[in-house]
Amino acid sequence: MSELLPWLMPLWARITPSIASGRISHALLLSGPAGVGKALFARLLARSLLCEKPQADGHACGICNSCHLLNVGNHPDILSIEPEEDAKIISVDQIRALTGYTMLKPQHGRRRVTVIPQAHLMNTQSANSLLKNLEEPPPHGMFILVTDKLSALLPTVRSRCQRIDFAPPALDAARAWLQIQPHMGDVDAALGLANGAPLRALQIMQDGVWLRRSALFEDFQRVVGGAQDPLISAEKWLKSGAMEVLIWLESWLSDSVCCKLAQDAGRWRNPDMAGALTRMAEQVDARAVLQLLSKVQDALRSLSTSINQQLVLEDILIACAELRARPAENVR
Secondary structure, eight states, rough: OOOOOGHHHHHHHHHHHHHHHHHOOOOOEEETTTTTTTTHHHHHHHHHOOOOOOOOTTTOOOOOOOOOHHHTTTOOOEEOOOTTTSSSSSSSHHHHHHHHHSSSSSSSOOOOOETTTTTTGGHHHHHHHHHHHHHHHOEEEEEEEESOGGGGGGGHHHTEEEEEOOOOOHHHHHHHHHSSTTTOOHHHHHHHTTTTTTHHHHHHHHHHHHHHHHHHHHHHHHHHHHSOOOHHHHHHHHHHHHHHHHHHHHHHHHHHHHHHHHOOOOOOOOOOGGHHHHHHTTBBBHHHHHHHHHHHHHHHHHTTTTTOOHHHHHHHEEEEETTTSOOOOOOO
């Protein structure tokens, strides 16, 4: 049985003829938001490309020697490149090592496949080094790049790849898939938080993220209400991970703006918190919320740099505490 997620089947069907004919591009770029199945697609694609007897639907047979080696994690013709331990980027040395790897003749089948699951983590040096391989591809080399930050990739790298764009499935399809998964709670709320990405929604519900989110929201309410010192909260939030807490905060502020604008609550990202967010929105200044939302979005973009995350959180939480400093007003 295929592992392919239902909403990915049309994309798979489009690429299957190229796999079968052997005329597939030497470099594929799988691009789209996190949580829609790009990594799974890349893994299945690599298996199919390395399989000795792929099936008519393009999937690997699962029983040949190549498939067996993949199953036990010991296939010599596939390489996955990710940041080394404690590193935040894919180094130029990692990419330079590709040249020798891809020039070797495959030990099984016709290809040597390189997968880069987070291609946006290449810096300028490593991306330029990869570019040399993409511009003059080795005869047996095949590259699969995956990213949810397309703009972070060099345009020259993007232009050398055949792009496959991924998007969240229709709401009904995402809801139907999630409802049959174990340990699911409020499916619609999880999808709202995940911007419609089913795998991210599943992670939210199953990995303790939901409980952390609830605790952080209570903390946020206390800061806004003046019952909690923002500096104490900043220290606590840092332990939870600045990226995660700022993503939650950005969604709460976005919903508060929707409430101020009297927009349909069905479009909110946190429908399970609608009551609390509505009450809060009635007590805070709309312009201050918009300014804070912009500050949070800027902070999210800065997290990939060497910025002091604790100072960022302190600054933002102090601004949260000041939301009620001016009389509330509506923006129409």
